[in-house]
Amino acid sequence: MTTETTSTGRVQEVVLAQPRGFCAGVDRAIEIVERAITRFGAPIYVRHEIVHNTYVVNDLKAKGAIFIEDLADVPPGATLIFSAHGVSQAVRREAAARGFEVFDATCPLVTKVHVEVAKLRREGYDFIMIGHKGHPEVEGTMGQLDGGIHLVEDVEDVAKVVVPDESRLAVVTQTTLSVDDAAEILAAVKRRFPQVREPKQQDICYATQNRQDAVKVLSAEVDIVIVVGSPTSSNSNRLRELAERLGTPGFMIDSAAELRAEWFEGRPRVGLTAGASAPELLVDQVIARLRELGALAVRKMPGVEEHIEFPLPKGLGDKSMAEAAAQRQN
Known part of the structure; x- marks a missing residue:
């Protein structure tokens, strides 16, 4: 210089x-909303911002998406999309009870965490979740269970966790955390609970x-x-x-x-x-x-070239995610 x-x-x-x-999960979520608008006509209702980006949300609003938090704001018979961050079981039950046509844009990597939580709960596990309080992904993951999941945001929180059986404890992580921060908190969890069960693959996407x-x-x-x-x-x-x-x-x-x-x-x-x-x-x-x-x-810079793509839900067309992503970027 x-x-x-x-x-x-x-x-x-x-x-x-x-x-x-x-990323592939965001590409998929946006494409789900756009396809739903094309196929079923506006408006299409989306619970929470489909992804956390102002430009994307405003662009989809202009095309006919309406973003809501409370399902009571969705009229009967409407088409509803769950955001990429995922939703609790309570939200799923309410959407079914109200009779909405639902398409799930939850990122498959978040869904993987939900599936793991449900599986291990059936085996009698409690959970520690490393994540940020109030983030919709955390609310969705914690909402897979009726209790028995303890949120920790930092190393200090780990010391406050009390579980009934330390041999039946698993840990999951919000997918969008700092890799280094999550590793530090996980190390604290493992020191406090040496028998804790970790995911086969890390949850951070x-x-x-x-x-x-x-x-x-x-x-x-x-x-x-x-x-x-x-x-x-x-x-x-x-x-x-x-x-x-x-x-x-x-x-x-x-x-x-x-x-x-x-x-x-x-x-x-x-x-x-x-x-x-x-x-x-x-x-x-x-x-x-x-x-x-x-x-x-x-x-x-040279770096990793990503070629991952996730399939669309049934009923939203055949065009590949790669083609859809290319069209959006152009």
């Missing part, structure tokens, strides 16, 4: 994290892991990290926090309009990533704004 560059405060280079942006791994590499190469993501997005927040933890200033933005020129004073190398619910369109708009601020070069 030259003295002249530092004094001008101009952006010189943008380095793109790989991977970034939409591949996309969360990959995007965090990319930020670890990115942070070492740049002067500042910009994360495209909405404030409600857990995985996006974790990316910004990770950059900060690694000593690189990090800012999270919902759109290019939120960029501030002063952030780049003396920081000519800008790292750019996006949470798993943020579309590439927003990344492109941020790059355009960074070019206005002086960026002359944009390069993509």
Whole structure:
């Protein structure tokens, strides 16, 4: 970095994290809403934001989606979609009792956690869940059971857990946590409860892991990290926090309009990533704004190429998820 560059405060280079942006679960959830609108006509009701991204939610509203929290706000005979974060058994029962046509957009990796919880409960297990209180995914997972599941948000919470039988205790994790934070809390759980049963595969999803791994590499190469993501997005927040933890200033933005020129004073190398619910369109708009601020070069880091796709629910068409995702990005 030259003295002249530092004094001008101009952006010189943008380095793109790989991977970034939409994951397979988000692609699937958005496609479910769009297909339902096309097939059944507007309005289509969605319980909770389908994914935690302002642009995506507003785009789907414009197409005919109505987002609600209380099923009492859905008229009889309507089509209802559960968000990618999953719902409790109580919500499922209420939706069935009200007679809605339901399509489930719960991410299959969240569903995997729900299935594991139900299976082990039948075997007499209680649970510790590592996650953030109030997050819809946590509420959905904890709502798979009527009690017997203990939420821990940090290491200190582990000491407060009391279970009837330590030999019948399992641990599950919110899928969008910081990998490092979750590992620290899990280590505390294992120290306190040495017999605790862990999942066969970690619950933190591949996309969360990959995007965090990319930020670890990115942070070492740049002067500042910009994360495209909405404030409600857990995985996006974790990316910004990770950059900060690694000593690189990090800012999270919902759109290019939120960029501030002063952030780049003396920081000519800008790292750019996006949470798993943020579309590439927003990344492109941020790059355009960074070019206005002086960026002359944009390069993509090498990284994991993701090719995972999840099938749509029955009744929503035959087009592959890959084709649908390509159409949305264009």
